[in-house]
Amino acid sequence: MSMKRRGPWALLTCLALSISACGGGGGGGGGGFPLGGTFGATPAAGGGTTPTDSSTPSEEPISISFEGSLDGFFIEGNNYLGPTPTLITAKLNREPTGTVYPVIVDSAQILDPKWGPVTATRGADGSYSALLTPKYQTTKGKYEGKLQLKLCKDPLCAAEYPVVGGALPYKLEFVSDVTLTAKLNGAGVTGYNGFTSVTSGQTLQFVAGDGATVEVQSNIPVTWRVVSSGSTRALSVSSQTDTRVAGVIVPGPLGGGIDVYATPVDSRYKYYSSVMILPQ
Structure with missing residues (x-):
């Protein structure tokens, strides 16, 4: 499975589950996804709309909540650990009606790409979990912002599922050792x-x-x-x-x-x- 960054976007291609192939019947990808994406996608059970169908005004938003935090305080030097992979879980209040392509908007580029592809897992409750790692910042100071999770209907995210609560805030602080x-x-x-x-x-x-x-x-x-x-x-x-x-x-x-x-x-x-x- 591969992913390319598009400006501040990190686009995650579809993660096929055993119940269906990716993209509503085409060939599927593997079980991993690149860092910078978020949670693995799942085709809708029993079919549904095609990935390019646009959202309609009456489409019910998908509510997203997160478990886990990227917040951290990091001290420079060999006596202290730098950023480590953190388990983040996204919970959806309902299944999307069709194939979903998750995208995370990392506008400040705070995620570390050096770890390469990582694996997303789908829980029995329909949640998705993955390990994300903040990037060590050589310029000391505080970094605060939000990652934004989008649920796209196609690989280029020309159409999206409406979501509520897709922002994952972070507060990172990097300081010098005594x-x-x-x-x-x-x-x-x-x-x-x-x-x-x-x-x-x-x-x-x-x-x-x-x-x-x-x-x-x-x-x-x-x-x-x-x-x-x-x-x-x-x-x-x-x-x-x-x-x-x-x-x-x-x-x-x-x-x-x-x-x-x-x-x-x-x-x-x-x-x-x-x-x-x-x-x-």
Whole structure:
């Protein structure tokens, strides 16, 4: 079975069920459909109008409701999952009177084509289910809109069945992982591992002598925690916001490390990042 995108449309060719061939008697397709379409089509039981018959003013609309949601919050980086296939089910309040060619209007192109063809299944109650996957957006921000399900009477959708409730809303948000950078006496720091910045689960390590000024910055709001590890040296904090902490290294007889932990304020982030300040 094949599908071609036509502008913002993703057109799904007819999915033949075992009870009938596709298109009211012609050869049928297979059991799959390409991503960008929605739910498999079924010829009307006992015949019905031809696919090219136009809707009439008296034709009763088909009511469509959805189960499942494409909404999601996605954090960039290896510690978090990107968009994954989501099961969406469309329920129709009645069977169409003839062959139906489902079309989904994806005007913002938020569905990911890389997964290729997927399979739609028809439930015993006449509903159709499929796995749809949002496309990962490299431009961070919020993406809100609606996919629109159309029930067409022919492959080119020259005529449609009237529908009510065919819009599937989505709210997608893509954000950066927590990222820390540091300055030593006003100059940017490169850590022992060669990093100039670290993200969740990573630690930026560098040496700072007594009396040095250290500043750590975060790209998102965080809760700071400054701890002396096996040391009486300390970072005497002189300035702090939810994206920046700065202070001076205070000497002590035990010369261990000083850890600066940054935990994102947003609880949807699951991991912290940190800086370790080592003695000379």
